[in-house]
Amino acid sequence: MEDTAVTFPLRIQEVSYQYEEEAQNAVDHVSMEIAKGSFVAVLGHNGSGKSTLAKLMNALFLPTEGKVLVCGMDTATEEEVWNVRRHAGMVFQNPDNQIVANMVREDVAFGLENLGVPQVDMPSRIEEALRCVQMTDFAQSAPHMLSGGQKQRVAIAGVLAMQPDVMIMDESTAMLDPSGRKEVLNSVRKLNREQQMTVVWITHFMEEAAVADRVIVLDKGKTAMDGTPQEVFARVDEIKALGLDVPPMAELSVKLRNAGLELPEGILNVSDMVKELKKVLCPSK
Amino acid sequence: MPIKVEHLTHTYMPGSPFASVALNDVSLTIEDGELIGLLGHTGSGKTTLVQHLNGLLKPTQGQIWVDDLEITQKGVSLIEVRRKVGLVFQYPEYQLFEETVAKDIAFGPKNIGLSTEEINQRVREAIQQVGLHYDDVAERSPFELSGGQMRRVAIAGVLAMRPKVLILDEPTAGLDPAGRRSILGMIRQLHEAGGMTVIMVSHNMDDISTLATRLVVMSKGRLVLTGTPREVFMQQELLQSIGLGIPQAAELAHALIAEGFDLPADLYTQEEVMQAILALAKKEAKPC
Numbered sequence: 001m002e003d004t005a006v007t008f009p010l011r012i013q014e015v016s017y018q019y020e021e022e023a024q025n026a027v028d029h030v031s032m033e034i035a036k037g038s039f040v041a042v043l044g045h046n047g048s049g050k051s052t053l054a055k056l057m058n059a060l061f062l063p064t065e066g067k068v069l070v071c072g073m074d075t076a077t078e079e080e081v082w083n084v085r086r087h088a089g090m091v092f093q094n095p096d097n098q099i100v101a102n103m104v105r106e107d108v109a110f111g112l113e114n115l116g117v118p119q120v121d122m123p124s125r126i127e128e129a130l131r132c133v134q135m136t137d138f139a140q141s142a143p144h145m146l147s148g149g150q151k152q153r154v155a156i157a158g159v160l161a162m163q164p165d166v167m168i169m170d171e172s173t174a175m176l177d178p179s180g181r182k183e184v185l186n187s188v189r190k191l192n193r194e195q196q197m198t199v200v201w202i203t204h205f206m207e208e209a210a211v212a213d214r215v216i217v218l219d220k221g222k223t224a225m226d227g228t229p230q231e232v233f234a235r236v237d238e239i240k241a242l243g244l245d246v247p248p249m250a251e252l253s254v255k256l257r258n259a260g261l262e263l264p265e266g267i268l269n270v271s272d273m274v275k276e277l278k279k280v281l282c283p284s285k
Numbered sequence: 286m287p288i289k290v291e292h293l294t295h296t297y298m299p300g301s302p303f304a305s306v307a308l309n310d311v312s313l314t315i316e317d318g319e320l321i322g323l324l325g326h327t328g329s330g331k332t333t334l335v336q337h338l339n340g341l342l343k344p345t346q347g348q349i350w351v352d353d354l355e356i357t358q359k360g361v362s363l364i365e366v367r368r369k370v371g372l373v374f375q376y377p378e379y380q381l382f383e384e385t386v387a388k389d390i391a392f393g394p395k396n397i398g399l400s401t402e403e404i405n406q407r408v409r410e411a412i413q414q415v416g417l418h419y420d421d422v423a424e425r426s427p428f429e430l431s432g433g434q435m436r437r438v439a440i441a442g443v444l445a446m447r448p449k450v451l452i453l454d455e456p457t458a459g460l461d462p463a464g465r466r467s468i469l470g471m472i473r474q475l476h477e478a479g480g481m482t483v484i485m486v487s488h489n490m491d492d493i494s495t496l497a498t499r500l501v502v503m504s505k506g507r508l509v510l511t512g513t514p515r516e517v518f519m520q521q522e523l524l525q526s527i528g529l530g531i532p533q534a535a536e537l538a539h540a541l542i543a544e545g546f547d548l549p550a551d552l553y554t555q556e557e558v559m560q561a562i563l564a565l566a567k568k569e570a571k572p573c
Contacts (some may be wrong), residue, residue, distance in 0.1 A: 033427045036453065044461075045463050045464075046431060046432060046433065046460075046461045046463075046464060071478070093459075129489060147327065148327070171459075174458075174459045175458065175459060177326070177327045177488050178329070178488050178529075178530065179326065179327070179528055204460070204461045204462060206460075206462075216450045243461065243462060243463035244461075244462050244463075245462040248491065248532070248533040248534060248555060249532075249533055249537070251555070252534070252537075252558070252559060255516055255555075255559055256562060256563070259559070259563055260563070260566075261563070261566055270533055270536050270537050270540060271540075273537055274537065274541060274544065277541065277562065278544060280566070281546070281565055281566060
C-alpha cells in the first residue's frame with residue numbers, strides 16, 4: 001500500500017462527477033494511474049471533462065462515484081483536504097486571478113503562511129521556488145508590472161514553495177502569447193526532469209502535448225485515448241473526429257506516408273521530420 | 286480606401302518618468318476588402334494601433350482617415366467613428382452583461398437612437414452573421430451559452446453597428462481547436478460573403494497564414510514588414526529576430542533547403558510543401 005502511494009502519487013479509480021441539474025456525468029467512470037515523475041498531457045474539446053477532472057485531482061470537487069487518491073490519501077476524507085492540496089498543487093488559467101500580494105516574494109509566501117510553515121523556513125523555500133522558475137531577479141517586483149508568462153511563473157512558484165508531489169496545470173498557458181507559453185512549459189518541464197515532479201498538463205495546444213511522456217484524450221467525460229504522443233497523434237482522423245488537432249508535422253507525415261513515402265510513425269516536430277526525410281530522400285547518407 | 290494611417294505616434298504617460306513610446310511613426314493604408322493579419326510580439330504596439338483605429342485612443346502625433354473622415358481631428362463624433370470601425374476586444378465575452386442575448390446585441394444600436402424596428406432587424410441579422418440561430422439564442426441569457434457561443438454573441442454586438450471595417454483582437458484566444466476553427470470560418474465568411482474589411486490580430490501563424498490576404502508585422506512600436514503571407518514568411522530570420530515564428534510547413538521547407546534540397550524558397554502551406562517533397566522523392570538529382 002505504501003509503495004503504490006509513492007510510485008503512483010495520483011490514482012483515479014472509477015471516478016464519476018455529476019454537476020447539479022445536469023443529466024449526464026461530466027466525468028464518467030474514469031480510471032487512471034499517474035506515475036511518479038511523469039509528464040502527462042490531458043486533451044479534450046471544451047466540455048469533454050478536462051477541467052472537472054483537474055478539480056477532482058486536488059479535492060476542489062469530490063467524486064460522486066469512485067475514489068481519487070493523492071499520495072494514498074482519499075480526497076473525500078474531510079480531515080485530509082489541506083494535506084491533499086499540499087501534495088497536489090494546482091495552477092489555473094488566468095494569471096491575474098491567482099496573484100494576491102503586492103510583491104512577488106510575498107505572493108509566494110502566501111501559501112506557506114496558510115500552511116503554517118515556520119517563519120525561519122520560509123525565506124529558503126521562497127528563494128528555491130523562485131529560482132526554479134527563473135524569477136529570482138523579480139522577487140521584489142510588483143506582480144502587475146510583470147508579463148503574463150512571468151505572472152504564471154510566479155503562480156507556479158507559489159505552488160512549488162509548498163513542495164507538492166504533483167502539479168496540476170489547468171490550461172495554464174491558454175491566456176499567454178507564444179513566448180510566454182514557451183517560458184511556462186520550459187520551466188515546468190525542467191522541474192519535471194530535474195526534480196521528478198509529477199505533472200498533469202491540461203491544454204488545448206497540441207504542440208505542448210507533443211512534449212509529454214503520455215497523452216490522455218477525454219471525450220464526453222470518458223478516456224478516449226491514452227498513449228505516448230507518438231501513438232496518439234498517429235491517429236489523425238480519430239483525433240480530428242474528437243474536435244482536436246494534431247501537430248502539423250504529425251499530420252504531414254501521415255499524408256506523406258499515404259502518398260507512398262516510407263516515413264516511420266511518430267514524427268511530431270520539424271527537426272524529426274527533417275531527419276527522417278533525409279533518410280528517405282538520401283538513403284545512401 | 287477605408288483606412289489611412291499617417292505618421293502615427295503614441296506615447297503612454299508622456300512627460301512622466303513612465304513615459305513609453307508604444308507607436309513610433311507608423312504609416313499604413315488598408316484597402317477595401319482586405320483581410321489583414323496584424324502580427325507582433327506582446328508589447329509590439331498591435332493593440333495600441335487598433336485602439337486608435339476606432340477612436341479609443343488619441344494619437345500623440347499623426348493622423349488617421351477612415352473613408353474620408355479624419356477621425357483624429359478634434360470634434361469628430363466617436364459614434365460616427367464606431368459606426369465605421371467595429372472593434373472586438375480580446376475575450377469579448379467578458380463584456381456581455383444583459384439579461385438576454387437579443388438585448389445584449391441591441392445595446393449598441395439602441396445607444397445610437399435607432400428605431401425599434403431597425404434594432405430588431407439588425408439583431409436578427411447579426412445573430413445570423415455569427416452563425417447562431419435567432420430562435421435558439423435570442424431570449425436566452427448569454428451566460429448560459431458555451432464559451433465559443435458567448436464570443437459569437439459579443440461579436441454580433443459589434444456587427445449590429447454595421448461597421449465597414451471589423452477589427453478582432455486575438456479572436457481565437459482560449460478556444461479549443463473546434464471552437465477556433467469555427468470562429469475562423471465565421472471570419473472568412475464575413476470577409477468573403479459579407480465583403481467586410483477585416484483586421485485580425487493574432488499570435489497564431491498557422492491560423493493567419495490560411496486566412497489573411499496581407500500581413501502587417503510590428504515590432505517595438507514600428508511597422509517592420511508588410512506583404513502577402515508568402516512574401517512575409519520568406520523572412521524567417523527577420524521574424525525570428527522579433528520573437529515571431531513562421532508556419533511549421535514553411536519552417537520545414539526552409540530547413541530542407543538548408544540541408545541542400547532543391548525546393549522553392551516561398552512555400553508556406555502544408556499542401557505545397559507536401560507536393561514539393563513528393564516531387565523531390567521522384568527526382569533523381571538529389572544532393573546526396
